[in-house]
Amino acid sequence: RIAGPSGLVIFGVTGDLARKKLMPAVYDLANRGLLPPGFSLLGFARREWEDQDFAQVVHDAVREHARTDFREEVWQQLAEGMRFIPGDFDDDAAFEQLRASVKELDASRGTSGNYAFYLSVPPKFFPKVVQQLKRHGLADAPEGSWRRAVIEKPFGHDLASARELNAIVHEVFDPDQVFRIDHYLGKETVQNILALRFANQMYEPIWNRSYVDHVQITMAEDIGIGGRAGYYDGIGSARDVIQNHLLQLMALTAMEEPAAFDAESLLAEKLKVLKAVRVPDDLGRHTVRGQYAEGWQGGKQVRGYLQEDGIDPASTTDTYAAVKLEVDNRRWAGVPFYLRTGKRLGRRVTEIAVVFQRAPHSPFDSTATEELGANAIVIRVQPDEGMTVRFGSKVPGTSMEIRDVTMDFAYGESFTESSPEAYERLILDVLLGDANLFPRHREVEESWRILDPVEDHWDSHGRPAQYASGSWGPGEADEMLARDGRSWRRP
Ligand code: NAD
Known part of the structure; x- marks a missing residue:
């Protein structure tokens, strides 16, 4: 489907995300013929740029990061619709200028009043930008057109702050105008979880407590925090990854079949699973957090988290987190879902492993099956996107x-x-108004409901365990599974 007449306004256009992901994505869409001819791209940031300076920045970002070939004619058409608005988020004159640009583009490029506002800004500015959009009449769509807000992560840092933010956002935008980004949901492999489960006959009959022993969901990074100390310290891996990406992956893995493939039906089923997620009582035994210490990675010696630039040497921020969750419903009762994420681990990989019970009986003598593991279906989200089925063979x-x-x-x-x-x-x-792949506020709140007690427990219980960079996390995480008679996969 091709987007209708529309424009995209990016706030925070000088940021990393805008340059590496958003600008290239807009070009790639244009190159694939999926944007309307008069599509307009507006940038808002604190620079004294003219439109052509902005276009040059987009050009460089596209040349460096776009997925598809550079085609001059596509670029020219896109560049004609680029406008830049210099200003601070407090600056009323800048928002008035944005309003004037939107009007001008409606007339000159036929954008028809349809605009998405992408808040690619530090989270503390989400409320401010949303309120400025309202104040300057930009949030209200003229008759017959639409206005949408795209909000980056993290959406709050606990349940209370997420609720507060939702309240502010919903004062300005209706729920169906708000698109919260969890970029994992945009990945092919993640959407394929639903295709795999619900377009086939052979997986669903065994996708339950009668056959599944447990599920492991892993997002491992081999890099450290890089230059992002200011963002990361005080947030940590559980808030950064488990609250959003891993709980969404878990919801898609565990949910029931939606009545239809639309946003309402998907929300209903994901929400049911998230509501059924039980946080274990004994959090000391069923959660582990860690911090990377120095070690070797990619043949190089690397620093530990506490030695990184900008990190308080007394920081207790987790760079590794593992939790055991259960889903209290008929399909999953008693099946643990182990979620883990970490930085500076052995390898960059995101995967969902559904590990099955052992065959109830074996006619072979025990030496024949000594080396046989459990059957598993592994969905590899990244890299080497795909799926693996593991089973025994002679x-x-x-x-x-x-x-x-x-x-x-x-x-x-x-x-x-x-x-x-x-x-x-x-x-x-977003431009099509298709909300299937965007978490709704109730899911976000439910996810914080799950994570809050874990964070509270950690806050009042000592320091994260140290693990060597390049390893697979703290030994405590291995012990956590060993107590259940299981072990983590080494992807
Ligand atoms: P960033 O800090 O690099 O950029 C933020 C932008 O906001 C910059 O252009 C900055 O100049 C601008 N800004 C800050 N204060 C301003 C003010 N008072 N007035 C006007 N402009 C102001 O952040 P980023 O890495 O590009 O991330 C943007 C958003 O996306 C954040 O919410 C982040 O959490 C989220 N995010 C980023 C990534 C990533 O890979 N970078 C991944 C996921 C989510």
Whole structure:
């Protein structure tokens, strides 16, 4: 589907996200013919730029980061619709100038009053920008047109702040005008969880407590915090990753089939699962947090978190977090979902592993199956997007020996077209008004309901465990699973 007449206003256009992801995504959409001819891109930031300076910045970002080939004619058409508004978020004159630019573009490019406002700004400015949009009449769509707000993460830092932010945002925008970004939901592999489960017959019958032993959801990064100390310290890995990305992955893995593939039905089912998620009582035994210490990674010695620039040496911020959750419903009762994330781990990988129970009986003698693991279906979200099924197979030879083998599906091999970037998909969906892949405020609040007690527990219980950079996290996390008779996968 192609977006209708519209424009996109990016606040915080000099930021990292705008340059690396948003600008390239807009170009890639234009290059694929998915934007309307008069599409307009407006940038708002504290620089004394003219429109052409802004266009040059976008040009450089596109040349460096776009996924598709650079085509001069596509670029020219896009560049003609670029406008820049210099200003601070407090600056009323700048918002008036934005209003004038929007009017001018409606007339000159036929944008028809349809605008999405993308808040690619530090979270503390979300309320301010939203209120300024209202104050200057930009949030109200003229008759027959639309206005939408796109809000980046993190959406609050606990349940109370998320509620407060929701209240402010909803004073200005109706719930269906608000698009909260969880860029994981824009990834092909994540959308494929639903295709896999609900377009096929062979997975759903075994996707429950009768066959599944447990589920492991991992998002591991091999990098540290880089230059993002100011953002990261005090937030930490659980708030940064588990609250949004991992709980969304868990919801998609555990939810019931939606009545239809639309935003309302998806929300209803995801919400039901999130509401059924139980945080264990004994948080000391069922959660682990860690901090990376120095170590070796990629053949280089790297610093520990507490030695990073801008980090307080007494910081208790977690760079690794693991939690055990259960889902109190008929399908999943008693099946643990282990969620973990961390920086400076052995490898960059995001995956969902559904690990099955052992066969109830084996006719082979025990030496034949000594090396056999449990069956597993692993959905690889990134990198090497695809899926693996692990099962036992006879080793060739005269004796009966059974070992694990895998059957692999890789996007790169089965499909010739490369996957769009998550932001490409999500920006297009915003312009189309398709909210399927955006968490609603009730999901966000429910996710904080799950995480808050964990954070509270950590706040009052000592310091995070240290783990060597390049390892797979603190030993305490291994012990947590070992107590349940299980172990983490080494992806
Ligand atoms: P950033 O700090 O690099 O950029 C923020 C932008 O806001 C900059 O252009 C800055 O100049 C502008 N800004 C700050 N204060 C301002 C003011 N008073 N008036 C006008 N402009 C002001 O942040 P980023 O990394 O680009 O991230 C943007 C948003 O996206 C944040 O909410 C962040 O949490 C979120 N996010 C970023 C990433 C990422 O990979 N960078 C990933 C996920 C989410």
